[in-house]
Amino acid sequence: MRARDTVAIPPPPGPQQPEGQYPPPGTPPYPHAPYPQGAAPQGPFPHGAAPQGPYQQAPYPGPYQPWGQGYSPYNRPVPFNGLAIAALVLGILCFLPAVGLVLGIVALVQIKRRGERGKGMAVAGMVMSSIGVVLLALTVATGGARDFWEGFESAAGDSGGSAFSLEVGECFDTMSGSLKGLAFDVDEVPCKGEHDAEVFADLTMDEGDYPGDDELADAADQRCYLMRNTYAMDSWAVPGDVAVYSFTPTEQSWRGGDRKVSCLFGNNDEGGSLTGSLRNDQLTLDPDQYSYLSSAAAIDNALDGIPEAEYIDDDLSGYKEWAGHVSEVLAWEADGLPEHRFAADAAKPVAALAKDLERSAKEWEKAADASDADTFSEHYEKALKLIEPERTVTTRKALGLATTPPAYGGGGGTGSGGEDGPGIEV
Known part of the structure; x- marks a missing residue:
């Protein structure tokens, strides 16, 4: 069988090889100097050996250069390191600062080995995560974490004094429809429509140890009862099914400093409601x-x-x-x-x-x-x-x-x- 002739295809024109300046056809695939007249070599060079005597290898004098690594019509930018991005996000959010610090360190090692981008993000994430670690250590050392958790428990177990804010003149519905027992939240509604209660006063209980649920409720009811006519000055306009209620602190919120009591008008019946505001004071009277x-x-x-x-x-x-x-x-x-x-x-x-x-x-x-x-x-x-x-x-x-x-x-x-x-x- 005859061997087919192989034709070398020159590289396409590009930034590093201007069109029309490739080596002429027939040029050996490696650079060389022109042979002196009459001194052509006798046969091919031995594999891996250089020509002897006057035949010295030299770069081709034309503008041809080998392709560089950066040239390719399909070239893509160097990617960012994923761990560097994660370290920066954790640092900004101050979430799991120790993890963010470790990810930043690992990202720097990978960036150096792989040649990826993102060194600045990794460093920034490490710095912010380091600050977060220091703040976390200070919080634990000074008891801040304990105070935060106790405050959370207090808010979760509060009966109205701290878990939600009630203002005088507001009307609302409770989640359970009752003004007795614990209340974790209320829905404010217009007083002109039906509602479970209307706030007519608020007061602050005296400092001291928690007096107990029943004792606190009795003291709050008595003080609220005395204040009812400051909000509903015309007692004749108060319907016969209206009663005085109060929202008081729980033992947990009391320990956190809560002393607020909200005085309420509600219906005598457990599932009853009120309609219209009972307010008649200096703000509404002539x-x-x-x-x-x-x-x-x-x-x-x-x-x-x-x-x-x-x-x-x-x-x-x-x-x-x-x-x-x-x-x-x-x-x-x-x-x-x-x-x-x-x-x-x-x-x-x-x-x-x-x-x-x-x-x-x-x-x-x-x-x-x-x-x-x-x-x-x-x-x-x-x-x-x-x-x-x-x-x-x-x-x-x-x-x-x-x-x-x-x-x-x-x-x-x-x-x-x-x-x-x-x-x-x-």
């Missing part, structure tokens, strides 16, 4: 309404100071002292109420009411001077009749306030005291 209700609140507070003894005979001196205080408050309001300039249609009813307050104050004064329980009871009953709720309806109507007296105890679950008159037995 000046005439506010002036009248402020006077009524002062009288209510005085009447609420009735002694705990069920019978007058059991604490005559206490009842007499109470009657003296009520007399002073009524006299003060009888003088001060007309000083406010009421609208024309309300001025006359208010003046008539002030006269009743003045006469009632005199009867309370006589009760305070009574020598026995019977005399006290006689003046006490006359005094109450002069300020009984029905005598204020005309004034309330003129002022645009509620005109239906609440049931005994007033204001449903909230109680109003004063304008009904306290109930005592002689």
Whole structure:
């Protein structure tokens, strides 16, 4: 068989070999110097041997150069090292700083061996991860991790004081639909629609050891009850199914410094709800309404100071002292109420009411001077009749306030005291 001639294909033109400047056909595949005339070699060179005598090897004088490593129509950039990228991400996020530091070190070794890119990212990741390691060590040494975990537990177990924020005037629904037991979160809703509760006050309990669940709840309820009329000044406008509730700190949140109590209006029924806001205070009342209700609140507070003894005979001196205080408050309001300039249609009813307050104050004064329980009871009953709720309806109507007296105890679950008159037995 005949061997086929092999034809050498020159490399394509490119940046390193300008077109048209390749060695001429027939040139040996290695550089050489031209033979002197008449001194052509006798046969091929021995394999691996150089020509002898005057035949010395020299570079081809033309512009041809061997292909360089960088030339190729399919050349791609050197890739980034994956561990360097991971080290930088962990360093920025400060997540698992020790891992980020190790990845940065390994990345530098791989980059040097493989010739990859990403040295700057690896170094940056190592620096930020090193800072994270130092901060983590300081946190552990100073107890910061423990404080963080205790704070997390406190928030998770809180009953409303710290786990979520409640502002006065907000209405909300609980996740369970109940205002009893633990509450981890609430959904704020518009007060004009149905809702589980409305926040009417917040207060701060005294410092000290945790008093216990029941003791804290009782103390919070008592203080909230006393504050109910500062938000719902017109107790007549409070429906009969409304009760006072409170959100108090848990033992865990108490240890974390939580002392906040939120006072709430809710429904007496476990699954009941409220509709519309109960707020009527200086922010929602006009000046005439506010002036009248402020006077009524002062009288209510005085009447609420009735002694705990069920019978007058059991604490005559206490009842007499109470009657003296009520007399002073009524006299003060009888003088001060007309000083406010009421609208024309309300001025006359208010003046008539002030006269009743003045006469009632005199009867309370006589009760305070009574020598026995019977005399006290006689003046006490006359005094109450002069300020009984029905005598204020005309004034309330003129002022645009509620005109239906609440049931005994007033204001449903909230109680109003004063304008009904306290109930005592002689």
